[in-house]
Amino acid sequence: MSSYSIMPAPQDKTHLPIRQQMEALIRRKQAEITKGLESLDTVKFHADSWTRGNDGGGGTSMVIANGSTFEKGGVNVSVVYGNLTPTAVLAMKDDHKNLKLPKDPKTGLPVPDGVKFFACGLSMVIHPKNPHAPTTHLNYRYFETWNPDGTPQSWWFGGGADLTPFYLYEEDAKHFHELHKKALDKHDKTLYPKYKKWCDEYFYIAHRKETRGIGGIFFDDFDDRDPQEILKICEDCFDAFLPSYLPIIEKRKDMPYTEEEKQWQLIRRGRYVEFNLIYDRGTQFGLRTPGSRVESILMSLPEHASWLYNHHPAPGSREAKLLEVTTNPREWA
Amino acid sequence: MSSYSIMPAPQDKTHLPIRQQMEALIRRKQAEITKGLESLDTVKFHADSWTRGNDGGGGTSMVIANGSTFEKGGVNVSVVYGNLTPTAVLAMKDDHKNLKLPKDPKTGLPVPDGVKFFACGLSMVIHPKNPHAPTTHLNYRYFETWNPDGTPQSWWFGGGADLTPFYLYEEDAKHFHELHKKALDKHDKTLYPKYKKWCDEYFYIAHRKETRGIGGIFFDDFDDRDPQEILKICEDCFDAFLPSYLPIIEKRKDMPYTEEEKQWQLIRRGRYVEFNLIYDRGTQFGLRTPGSRVESILMSLPEHASWLYNHHPAPGSREAKLLEVTTNPREWA
Numbered sequence: 320m321s322s323y324s325i326m327p328a329p330q331d332k333t334h335l336p337i338r339q340q341m342e343a344l345i346r347r348k349q350a351e352i353t354k355g356l357e358s359l360d361t362v363k364f365h366a367d368s369w370t371r372g373n374d375g376g377g378g379t380s381m382v383i384a385n386g387s388t389f390e391k392g393g394v395n396v397s398v399v400y401g402n403l404t405p406t407a408v409l410a411m412k413d414d415h416k417n418l419k420l421p422k423d424p425k426t427g428l429p430v431p432d433g434v435k436f437f438a439c440g441l442s443m444v445i446h447p448k449n450p451h452a453p454t455t456h457l458n459y460r461y462f463e464t465w466n467p468d469g470t471p472q473s474w475w476f477g478g479g480a481d482l483t484p485f486y487l488y489e490e491d492a493k494h495f496h497e498l499h500k501k502a503l504d505k506h507d508k509t510l511y512p513k514y515k516k517w518c519d520e521y522f523y524i525a526h527r528k529e530t531r532g533i534g535g536i537f538f539d540d541f542d543d544r545d546p547q548e549i550l551k552i553c554e555d556c557f558d559a560f561l562p563s564y565l566p567i568i569e570k571r572k573d574m575p576y577t578e579e580e581k582q583w584q585l586i587r588r589g590r591y592v593e594f595n596l597i598y599d600r601g602t603q604f605g606l607r608t609p610g611s612r613v614e615s616i617l618m619s620l621p622e623h624a625s626w627l628y629n630h631h632p633a634p635g636s637r638e639a640k641l642l643e644v645t646t647n648p649r650e651w652a
Numbered sequence: 653m654s655s656y657s658i659m660p661a662p663q664d665k666t667h668l669p670i671r672q673q674m675e676a677l678i679r680r681k682q683a684e685i686t687k688g689l690e691s692l693d694t695v696k697f698h699a700d701s702w703t704r705g706n707d708g709g710g711g712t713s714m715v716i717a718n719g720s721t722f723e724k725g726g727v728n729v730s731v732v733y734g735n736l737t738p739t740a741v742l743a744m745k746d747d748h749k750n751l752k753l754p755k756d757p758k759t760g761l762p763v764p765d766g767v768k769f770f771a772c773g774l775s776m777v778i779h780p781k782n783p784h785a786p787t788t789h790l791n792y793r794y795f796e797t798w799n800p801d802g803t804p805q806s807w808w809f810g811g812g813a814d815l816t817p818f819y820l821y822e823e824d825a826k827h828f829h830e831l832h833k834k835a836l837d838k839h840d841k842t843l844y845p846k847y848k849k850w851c852d853e854y855f856y857i858a859h860r861k862e863t864r865g866i867g868g869i870f871f872d873d874f875d876d877r878d879p880q881e882i883l884k885i886c887e888d889c890f891d892a893f894l895p896s897y898l899p900i901i902e903k904r905k906d907m908p909y910t911e912e913e914k915q916w917q918l919i920r921r922g923r924y925v926e927f928n929l930i931y932d933r934g935t936q937f938g939l940r941t942p943g944s945r946v947e948s949i950l951m952s953l954p955e956h957a958s959w960l961y962n963h964h965p966a967p968g969s970r971e972a973k974l975l976e977v978t979t980n981p982r983e984w985a
Contacts, residue, residue, distance in 0.1 A: 367962065382961050393961065526939040526946050589953070596929040597939065606859040606930065613859050620922070620959040627955065628715050628726065629700065629947045 337474070337546045338437055341461040342398055344550070345441040348557045349396045352457075353381045355561040356394075356445065359568050360386040364394065374610040375400040380618060383445075388452070388572045392445035393618035400437040403464065405429050410604065415540050417473035421466050434472055435465040442601075444619040445564075450584035452571035453484035453491065453532070454591065455564050456619070458601070459553045476549045477539035480560055481518055482567075483532030483591060485584040487641045491567045492533045496651035498563035499536045502555040506548070511652070514538045519648040524594050529645040531594045583638050585625035592624045670807070670879045671770050674794040675731055677883070678774040681890045682729045685790075686714045688894040689727075689778065692901050693719040697727065707943040708733040713951060716778075721785070721905045725778035726951035733770040736797065738762050743937065748873050750806035754799045767805055768798040775934075777952040778897075783917035785904035786817035786824065786865070787924065788897050789952070791934070792886045809882045810872035813893055814851055815900075816865030816924060818917040820974045824900045825866045829984035831896035832869045835888040839881070844985070847871045852981040857927050862978040864927045916971050918958035925957045 334340065353364040362383060370377035378397030383389050403411070408420045420429045440460025447454065459478030466472050482495045496515070503510040518537035522530050536556065541549055595602050605616040632638030667673065686697040695716060703710035711730030716722050736744070741753045753762045773793025780787065792811035799805050815828045829848070836843040851870035855863050869889065874882055928935050938949040965971030 380961075384961065391959075391961070526949075585956075592925060592957075593929060593950075596926060597936075603930075614962045616859075617926075617959065618961055622958055622960065623918075624925075624957050624959075625955055626724075626950065626953040626957075628713075628717065628724070628951055 334547060337550060338439060338461060338463060340550055341553075342439045344554055344557070345396050345439060345459065348459075349379070349381060349394050349441055352443065352561060353383075353394050355565055356383070356389065356392070359565065359572060360388040362386040362389075364392075369612055369615070371399055371401075371610050371612070378612070378615060380615050382618065384622070386448070388447055388449075388568065390446050390448040391622040392443070393615075394441065394443040395615050395618060396439075396441050397612075397615065398439040401435070403433045403436045405431065405433045407604075407608065408433050410607075414600070415462075415473065415475060417475070417542065418464055419472065421472075430467055432467050434467070437463045440478070442619075446588070446621045447568060447572060449572050449574055450485045450576050450580040451488075451574040452568050453482045454588075454621075455482050456480065457560055459557060461550075461553075473542070474546065475540045475542040476546075476553060477541060478553060478556070479514065479518055479535060479537035480556065480563075481522060481532055481535030481537065482564075483587070484641065485587050486580070486637055487533070487644055488567075488571075491571075492644075492649075492651045494567065495533075495535060495563045498559045499556065500652040502559040503536065503552065505555060506552050510538075510552075511536065515650075515652075522594065524590060524598065526597075527590060527593070529590075529642065530648055531591060531645075533644055533651070534648060582625065583632070585623055586627060586630055587641075588621040588624040589626045592620055595619050667880060670883060671772060671794060671796060673883055674886075675772045677887055677890070678729050678772060678792065681774055681792075682712070682714060682727050685774075685776065685894060686716075686727050688898055689716065689722065689725070692898065692905060693721040695719040695722075697725075702945055702948070704732055704734075704943055704945070711945070711948060713948050715951065717955070719781070721780055721782075721901065723779050723781040724955040725776070726948075727774065727776040728948050728951060729772075729774050730945075730948065731772040734768070736766045736769045738764065738766045740937075740941065741766050747933070748795075748806065748808060750808070750875065751797060752805065754805075763800055765800050768800070770796045773811070775952075779921070779954045780901060780905060782905050782907055783818045783909050783913040784821075784907040785901050786815045787921075787954070788815050789813065790893055792890060794883075794886075806875070807879065808873045808875040809879075809886055810874060811886060811889070812847065812851055812868060812870035813889065813896075814855060814865055814868030814870065815897075816920070817974065818920045819913070819970055820866070820977055821900075821904075824904075825977075825982075825984045827900065828866075828868060828896045831892045832889065833985040835892040836869065836885065838888060839885050843871075843885075844869065848983075848985075855927065857923060857931065859930075860923060860926070862923075862975065863981055864924060864978075866977055866984070867981060915958065916965070918956055919960060919963055920974075921954040921957040922959045925953055928952050 357363050364381040364383045367380045367382060376399030378395060381394040383392045405420055408418060412418050422428060423430050440458060442458040444456045445454065457480040461476050463474040464472040480499060500511040514536035515534060518534040519530055521537045524531060602616055605611045690696050697714040697716045700713045700715060709732030711728060714727040716725045738753055741751060745751050755761060756763050773791060775791040777789045790813040794809050796807040797805040813832060833844040847869035848867060851867040852863055854870045857864060935949055938944045
């Protein structure tokens with residue numbers, strides 16, 4: 320038994336604790352997704368397990384590199400627990416309404432220990448080689464906190480999946496969105512429109528005035544229904560991923576491409592790097608957290624990225640057509 | 653006369669206003685530096701002038717690309733003025749002790765207009781092609797603010813120059829540092845040790861626990877002596893740059909190199925991108941300032957950068973030798 324199992328969990332007695340169910344789910348999905356992706360490549364993922372040293376927990380990064388289909392990719396599972404410092408709690412509070420910094424009842428001051436936490440999640444970024452094949456990102460995670468006295472404080476789910484093409488194939492965008500919509504519609508038809516919009520807003524490169532890609536779904540701080548149901552929603556979204564992505568890669572991975580198309584892919588990958596390093600909350604938070612594993616956080620970066628001064632595609636070009644949908648997000652499903 | 657010239661300046665009556673002298677200096681230095689760099693390449697810089705639209709000011713970016721010596725580089729002059737919003741003032745206040753958000757004497761609340769400002773500076777990043785030739789960065793800038801009633805509020809100089817080699821040539825590091833030390837020693841022997849340390853601290857990639865390169869000099873919020881003297885210090889530092897950099901490039905630009913050495917250069921450029929996008933205050937501030945020119949800010953990024961998962965050079969290799977001095981900054985002069 321790991322040390323976090325002494326802490327109570329916020330769900331009914333008829334199931335295993337949610338955190339154990341979520342951990343089992345992400346480990347199962349890591350195996351399924353890597354196997355699915357490997358089926359379209361000549362190389363395999365290799366596993367790299369790590370622990371957090373003095374802090375609690377660790378993870379397994381599954382990494383693919385230099386494949387015939389995938390230039391670079393990682394499917395990372397992490398299960399970590401320990402203390403969130405008051406500074407970390409303050410940084411996260413705005414995005415998580417039930418997370419609070421407990422105060423000492425005598426002094427009224429924030430307790431120096433902050434809160435205890437448990438977090439587990441799977442995060443994945445896949446960068447294909449062919450500029451006609453889109454990059455994709457997926458992440459589903461679960462978070463719990465406890466007060467210093469051991470009473471449960473807050474919990475939430477977050478996650479989503481999105482697509483970053485370099486050339487726009489409308490049928491690919493529709494396919495990816497439709498399958499994720501279907502997964503959410505099974506539970507509640509109000510979810511997809513909300514999470515689609517949230518995704519466009521979250522993956523926004525403000526200084527470029529454009530989205531990172533053509534979106535998908537994104538949600539955070541999801542805690543307003545039975546956690547057992549939210550877990551099922553995450554599972555259904557997970558299940559939507561391979562059928563939404565593999566057929567696209569199968570169609571695009573061997574398309575002929577030019578030097579110029581490869582160059583455009585590298586420039587767009589530069590924008591990917593800009594988003595991840597400047598705006599992505601998970602990356603920012605991770606890199607500023609002592610004891611976090613930098614290599615797993617920055618696994619999301621492409622093998623190659625390029626920046627040209629003041630580059631703008633020619634009006635009417637296929638490159639410009641992509642920018643039309645990243646500057647004005649469209650409805651795809 | 654431009655509109656900012658109606659505002660009073662904080663110096664004596666026997667000289668032109670400091671801001672006009674600084675503007676003249678940076679324009680002269682832009683011409684000199686680009687000419688000096690061009691002397692070692694087969695291609696020329698080209699000029700790209702821009703204005704801030706509805707806001708005041710503009711600049712001239714001098715850009716070089718695809719040269720035989722320089723892969724990508726920019727020498728950018730900007731002269732901008734207008735209003736700093738209260739949010740911007742609050743963001744800058746911590747680094748600039750005399751910058752204050754004025755309050756309305758009647759209500760005691762911060763005035764919504766914030767403060768008026770004038771800023772001018774030259775900033776430069778040069779990425780040579782050859783992995784044995786170091787990247788360099790230089791920036792000298794001057795800043796003034798006024799209260800809404802037109803009274804001067806604060807002014808300061810900032811800047812520095814630093815070197816980012818991919819392979820360590822101790823003689824290059826010494827040469828670069830020695831010339832900058834000499835420029836500062838002429839004025840005050842306490843400056844170089846202070847600014848050398850500040851440079852190591854500023855260009856620190858915290859999540860990697862290493863500095864960006866082998867440093868140089870860096871200072872900010874410099875306002876504690878006669879501005880006329882600080883201007884002269886900036887000029888002497890400017891003058892130190894070409895003699896400190898050109899001989900290094902001349903020696904390194906045609907050295908033979910392997911694919912592996914080029915690959916190492918790209919990985920180190922990835923770190924350069926990490927620093928600039930995550931930590932550099934100027935970049936962060938610029939990208940978040942409405943009306944700023946993104947292309948000029950991101951001109952600092954290399955044409956190509958690369959990220960490999962969990963890459964570590966072999967112990968004892970020349971690559972590992974570079975990391976020794978980026979993880980434990982050394983005294984070079």
